[in-house]
Amino acid sequence: MNGRQLQKLGVPEECVREAITAIQFAISSGARDSKQIKTDIKQIVESPEAYLADEHFAKFAQALIDERDFVRPAPVAYETWGRDGIDRETHYQMKLACSVPVAAAGALMPDAHVGYGLPIGGVLACENAVIPYAVGVDIACRMKLSVLDIEPEAMDSKFNLFKEALEGGTRFGVGGEYQKPQAHDVMDADWSITRITREKKDRAWKQLGTSGSGNHFVEFGLLTLTERDDELDLDAGEYVALLSHSGSRGAGAAVCSTYSGIAQAQLPKRYEDLGRLAWLELDSEAGQEYWAAMNLMGDYAAANHDVIHRQVSKLLGSHILAGVENHHNFAWKETHDGKEMIVHRKGATPAAVGELGVIPGSMADPAFVVRGKGNPASLGSASHGAGRQMSRTKAREKYSWKAVKNDLEKKGVRVLSAGADEVPGAYKDIRQVMNEQADLVDIVARFDPKIVKMCDDGSKAED
């Protein structure tokens, strides 16, 4: 009897495997006749309790009872920051994420919007499980800010030098890579920990020191501290800083899709609507592999920024005085409420007590260096930016890039290249977002973008 025939008799899809095993056992041991088995199955489906002690059908009967009595757990509650700015679809998606059976706690940051699986701006803690799409496609997408030993006035008086440093020290775009790979210790790490990292190593090496497309950028700006910060060892004042936003490029995306694919294939039938929220038990083989690969992608993305800052600051002929960096697409083992959990932050900045991070606005608006307050309700997290208020498609329709570029120049922001979908108007107001998360982070310094480089989508104004 095949699976379809069994389902016709009322066997739920989830129990077909147990049914087949039991039937084979019962027939081969001579206890049942293959002609009568249909009647037997019907009876077991009708009253499985009567078969709990049956030599052949006990396991099948138990599976039927488990399936009949299954109740999906209620979603875990989550707190939301900046409630007014977050749409219904985002909440729907967050609730679904919080109903994953391994979910233990969650929070929604004020820049949250719909993403694959978990919303971007979503924080999700799981017990002994990791969800590749709750980390995100761009594993270890992150920020790095370096304070440089050069006078702020030089951004105007030596504009061409800054421009050439950005143009020469960066590379953008999907598939963007260097012909001659850059040197970095991260390429001495063991990339054979998983098949996918082994296969992607050479490509990753060529992509070391590159930025992707979309919202990735490398920019110079003016960093302002209103008071001295001992940890950064910077006095109050104005500094030139280099700020970059990039991640783990093609290698990270391949790790995400590989392990989310494995997780989705293992998803129990009754959870199939969870799709990209598919999880891996951390102590399973695939879970261990993902965890190792994710951490390697973390080191790789950090190295990626290192190379960018090394190249750009060298071309500029300046040195790095201080720095701040943080992942905002990653998962960590942390203890919350006395329990060890896997905390996924997808488009969310870690903000434990005293922890430094960078939260960018848009190319026309400031980024902020922040220090975490360790708010337990956000699982020690904050937003990773201002958040989109307009889709990329809508932004391209609504804004003329030429007009935006002129407007930006009036505000003192020079854009070397960017896409029309990244116009500042497509983003929420970062100052409001910072106000909404005043209980999550303190502001340490403000960074105003001055010379911006992003991926060119071809719609750039030529004049």
Added chain:
DNA sequence: ATGTGC
């Protein structure tokens, strides 16, 4: 956000 396959 990325890169491949259609």
